[in-house]
Structure formats: C-alpha cells, structure tokens
Amino acid sequence: MKNFNHPYHLVDYSPWPLTSAIGVLTLVSGMVKWFHNFNLNLTILGYLITLLSMYQWWRDICREGTLQGNHTILVTKGLRWGMILFITSEVFFFLSFFWAFFHSSLSPNIEVGTTWPPIGIMPFNPFQIPLLNTIILITSGITITWAHHAIMNNNFNQMKQGLLTTILLGFYFTILQGFEYIEAPFSIADSIYGSTFFMATGFHGLHVIIGSLFLLICYIRHINNHFSMNHHFGFEAAAWYWHFVDVVWLFLYISIYWWGN
Amino acid sequence: MASLCRQIVRGNTLRRVLFSSASSARRGYADQMMPDPLEHATGMERKELLAMEAGNDDPFNMKVLKKSAGTRENPTLVPSCFDARIVGCICEEHSTVVTWLWVHKDHPRRCECGHWYKLIEKELP
C-alpha cells in the first residue's frame, strides 16, 4: 500500500460476478425446462450456484467494509447513491404494475362486464386480513425506527429488540399473505383482475421476503458486532428498503384492495 | 470418531456464525455495549476518523488548494506522496478555463499566468 493517498476503494479481483452470471444463466435455463414440464434438476443447481455466489459476494463486502476498513466516507456516499438509485428503479418497477391495474380498472372492457371488479370475481374484504397487514407493516415501520434510534444512541440491546420485532412482523405479514393466497376465491388466471392483483401483490410479497432477509442479515451482523453508532450503512439501506416496501403496500391497499373493491 | 469430529465442528461453526463474540453472548443482558466507533473502525476508515479527530477535515487533499502569494520565493505548496502531481491553475478569479500543469519534485514550476507552484512531500494518512 505504498503511496496510497486516496479515499477510494479499489476492489480486489473476485470470482463472484462470474459465478453469479453462471448461476443465473443456469437458473433461467432450469426454469425454462421446468415450465416445459421437465424435471427440476437444473433449476435446483441454478439456485445452488446463485445462492452460494450471493452469500460469498456479500460476505466479502462485509469483510471489506467492516473488517478491512475500506468504506471511507466517500465510499459510503457511493453506497448511499447506489441504494437510492436501486430503490428508484424499484419504484418504476411497481409503477408499471399500477399502470396496468388502473389502465384495466378505470375503463373496464366489455369482456369483463364493463365493471370493476369484473363480473364473477369475488374480491377480498379489505377490512379483514388486508387491514391487519396494513397495521402490521405500519407497526414494523415504527419498530425499525426504534432500532435505528437505538443504534445511533449506542444501545446494543434495544437495537436487537427493535430489529427482531421488525423481522418477526415481516414474517407475520408473509404468513398472513400466504393464508390469503390459499383462501383466494380467484387465481392469476381469472381475468385481468386476477392478473393485475397477483402480479402486483405477488411482487410486493417477494419484496417483503427480500426485505425481511436483508433485515435478518443485519440482525446477525449486529449480534456479531459489525456495527457501531456511525458505521451501520448496511442497516440503513435495509431500513430504506423496508420503508419502500411499506409505502408500496399502502398504495396497494388503497388502490387495489380498497378502491378496486 | 469421524461423526464425533463432525459433531464438534458443526456445533462450533454454528455457534461462531450466530455469536462470533462468544463473550458478549454469554455476558448479562443489560451490560451489552455497542463497539466504540473509533475502536470499531480499521484501515482507511480509521485513518480518516483519526485525521478528522486531529482537526484535518481533508486527509486525502480532495479540496481545492488556497493559492498563496505565488511568487518564486513564496510558491503555492502542492502536497503529494508521489514524485509529481497535476495542478489545475485557476489563473484569475473569473477564468472560464483551468490551466493544467505537471509539478515535479524539486522543480518549482510557473504557470502561464506567472503563479509559482512547488511540490512538497505529503505524509501518508
């Protein structure tokens, strides 16, 4: 490290971009096989390679940031911008599903009876499980703020408790959505209603699962003393992501569950 | 024997994954502390924190240098940990272009506008 006089993080050579590429290629090929009613072997192999690559790549980033001290203030600014741009792209991802929903629901076609919800569709009562889910997610937004304030105040235990509460609320939400899907009187194949409903809520559910795992990783890192009161951007990124997922749910609830009912 | 070894290894790795700081896991619930920010930091992150604590808010010389008189006797000093550094001279306040020049070690250099620059050795952060 002679003459090292800059705040940038010049990364080491890493095999994980290559193994990730191989992993997702295998995964998508396996899924094509699966969709054509062949066996699941290639899909499972793809999952295995992808998950191993994800684990090792992010493990390396934790090491570089926490154990090697490569994340200077400038590098962290870059990470922040990266997360902001990523969430922005996610906003537009969900915008397209809302566009499809409003396109179809604001002027329902003759084929669905010029009415929304379409004739023959029995939507969910928005004041039952969907309302409970709204309350769960809003509460989790509060508990994650509790955790964030705890970490900024050097409070190890309350950070642990706040974060664990948030994770449990996240899994509770997922379980309730799972029950709701099992009980649903319509499927993704039941008219444009089912298509837009399951596309939007399904991708939201996937994002809740990803957000819960992101928070769970933060929990394990916190237990292992990876964070300090001014070194915890991984947690902040997870919190931003969680708030984003929360806000998407509010829009889903208001437009698809409540107004669309 | 092999299964015994496996059991031991598995038990230990699991414990290490979940509580790598075994002592903090075993200590009482109430006295757990967050790591001290400075103790927790290492590498460049720590050097940056130490520099800031010492009152240096620009440890990597990323900010624009304030020009000195710029005469031959009193040149603007350009810190570098290499043998040369590129300097962009804003020759006059309202200049719309930057004049770029190399400044080499032991060879003070004069910009077109008459301003002198001199390379000085910079301590590594």
Ligand SMILES: [Zn+2]
């Ligand atoms: Zn000049």
